[in-house]
Amino acid sequence: MSDHQVTVTVNGVEYEREVEARKLLIHFVRDDLDLTGSHIGCDTGNCGACSMIVNGTLVKSCMMLAVQADGATVETVEGLAEGDELTPLQQSFSEHHALQCGYCTPGMLISATALLRANPSPSEEEIRKALQGNICRCTGYWNIFEAVKAVAK
Amino acid sequence: MLLREVEYAKPTSVSDALSALAAHDGARALAGGQTLINVMKARAASPDVLVDLNGLDELKGIELAADGTLTIGAMTSYTELMASAEAKARPILAEVVSTIADVQVRNRGTVGGNVCANDPTNHLPPLMTAIGARMTIAGAGGEREVPAEEFFLGVYMTAVGPGELLTRITIPAGKHDGFAAITLGADGTCIANAAASLNGSLRVALGCVDAVPVLLQPASADEDAVRAAVQSANLDPPSDVHASAEYRAHLAEVLALRAARQAKERA
Ligand SMILES: Cc1cc2nc3c(=O)[nH]c(=O)nc-3n(C[C@H](O)[C@H](O)[C@H](O)COP(=O)(O)OP(=O)(O)OC[C@H]3O[C@@H](n4cnc5c(N)ncnc54)[C@H](O)[C@@H]3O)c2cc1C
Ligand code: FES
Ligand code: FES
Numbered sequence: 275m276s277d278h279q280v281t282v283t284v285n286g287v288e289y290e291r292e293v294e295a296r297k298l299l300i301h302f303v304r305d306d307l308d309l310t311g312s313h314i315g316c317d318t319g320n321c322g323a324c325s326m327i328v329n330g331t332l333v334k335s336c337m338m339l340a341v342q343a344d345g346a347t348v349e350t351v352e353g354l355a356e357g358d359e360l361t362p363l364q365q366s367f368s369e370h371h372a373l374q375c376g377y378c379t380p381g382m383l384i385s386a387t388a389l390l391r392a393n394p395s396p397s398e399e400e401i402r403k404a405l406q407g408n409i410c411r412c413t414g415y416w417n418i419f420e421a422v423k424a425v426a427k
Numbered sequence: 428m429l430l431r432e433v434e435y436a437k438p439t440s441v442s443d444a445l446s447a448l449a450a451h452d453g454a455r456a457l458a459g460g461q462t463l464i465n466v467m468k469a470r471a472a473s474p475d476v477l478v479d480l481n482g483l484d485e486l487k488g489i490e491l492a493a494d495g496t497l498t499i500g501a502m503t504s505y506t507e508l509m510a511s512a513e514a515k516a517r518p519i520l521a522e523v524v525s526t527i528a529d530v531q532v533r534n535r536g537t538v539g540g541n542v543c544a545n546d547p548t549n550h551l552p553p554l555m556t557a558i559g560a561r562m563t564i565a566g567a568g569g570e571r572e573v574p575a576e577e578f579f580l581g582v583y584m585t586a587v588g589p590g591e592l593l594t595r596i597t598i599p600a601g602k603h604d605g606f607a608a609i610t611l612g613a614d615g616t617c618i619a620n621a622a623a624s625l626n627g628s629l630r631v632a633l634g635c636v637d638a639v640p641v642l643l644q645p646a647s648a649d650e651d652a653v654r655a656a657v658q659s660a661n662l663d664p665p666s667d668v669h670a671s672a673e674y675r676a677h678l679a680e681v682l683a684l685r686a687a688r689q690a691k692e693r694a
Pocket of ligand 2: 314315318322335
């Protein structure tokens with residue numbers, strides 16, 4: 275099987291790697307680039323733990339091949355904070371107890387980041403719709419919703 | 428999940444894509460991947476070659492003709508359809524796709540992929556059938572156009588043959604449409620759904636009750652006529668953990684009435 279040469283910029287860092295066509299983007303980022311912030315929850319496209327922003331678009335990276343990201347700019351949870359400086363959204367998650375086990379959190383943060391970038395003043399309904407693709411087994415969603423609402427303008 | 432080994436090609440023209448599909452028996456088109464990648468994980472399909480359609484600009488975009496006819500490229504994503512000014516000419520389209528799954532799925536899932544997947548629970552097969560869409564299929568011998576009622580052939584099967592591609596969907600002008608569904612949670616998978624269109628005579632298409640959308644053409648848009656049309660279809664829907672066959676048939680009738688009422692209210 276032929277490998278493919280890909281160049282992908284993840285959180286501002288350019289990586290050149292060989293990948294097999296069958297490799298999913300989530301595995302490429304976690305296993306080949308050792309960026310393990312993004313999680314694999316369901317591996318069926320339902321949970322959103324693997325959410326990333328690819329070329330400005332929110333996607334579930336378990337339903338995209340790594341070769342499809344050739345030339346793309348990818349953002350994951352590791353790219354949010356500047357060193358120890360959390361983004362207002364991350365700070366708000368902390369203050370609102372918007373995580374318990376934390377498994378869903380990287381996906382929640384990325385989905386909410388994509389929302390706030392496109393729409394800095396979302397309505398309550400828009401916040402709920404934007405997080406529909408992200409499942410949380412712990413919090414009951416309420417504190418996540420509150421955390422996002424608190425940073426919405 | 429590690430997929431089975433597969434080759435990958437990303438053609439930049441429809442003719443190159445058709446050649447790549449024709450060159451291998453085991454070649455398969457990859458659109459949004461929101462169904463196909465999961466099917467490959469489950470080993471329900473194991474293509475030898477994936478022909479990625481995401482480089483085909485010819486298959487993207489929505490055009491609105493002066494007479495109101497809409498042409499939607501097969502690779503148009505749900506999100507692009509929702510944002511399209513042209514697509515507002517047929518408001519039901521954006522209304523329905525905005526209820527498919529979630530933001531991430533809508534960002535990558537495509538209109539063409541939805542109809543080509545022809546999952547009996549998908550939203551678009553019944554909608555395209557009710558509104559009288561026509562599918563353009565390209566192959567080695569050129570292009571042909573197939574009306575929606577002849578496009579859906581069986582579960583996961585359509586008129587798109589090996590080595591062929593759906594390139595675009597053409598939708599006639601019209602505004603008086605309706606859609607109703609009972610889903611697993613908000614914007615979830617449909618247990619039953621129905622689309623209706625009252626542009627001229629009423630057309631109702633039922634989803635989730637058979638391998639392909641069931642098209643009904645009631646004598647009028649009156650409730651009794653719609654009910655009679657559903658009953659005379661002698662539905663024999665599948666039974667599963669979400670609904671028995673009997674309950675699903677009941678839902679189909681209720682949803683046909685709701686969709687037809689919505690279409691009528693807009694007329
Ligand atoms: C969590 C989740 C929930 C979902 N819920 C729903 C739902 O409620 N309702 C719904 O309708 N859908 C739902 N979907 C499916 C989603 O809408 C898919 O996007 C759609 O079924 C397939 O579109 P795609 O572009 O992703 O196609 P792909 O998955 O890439 O392809 C699907 C099939 O169509 C073929 N194909 C695609 N495009 C073409 C073309 N142009 N010519 C020839 N063959 C082609 C492929 O070879 C493949 O066999 C859901 C998906 C997920 C992950
Ligand atoms: S791991 Fe991708 S959606 Fe669950
Ligand atoms: S905090 Fe545990 S899954 Fe969300």
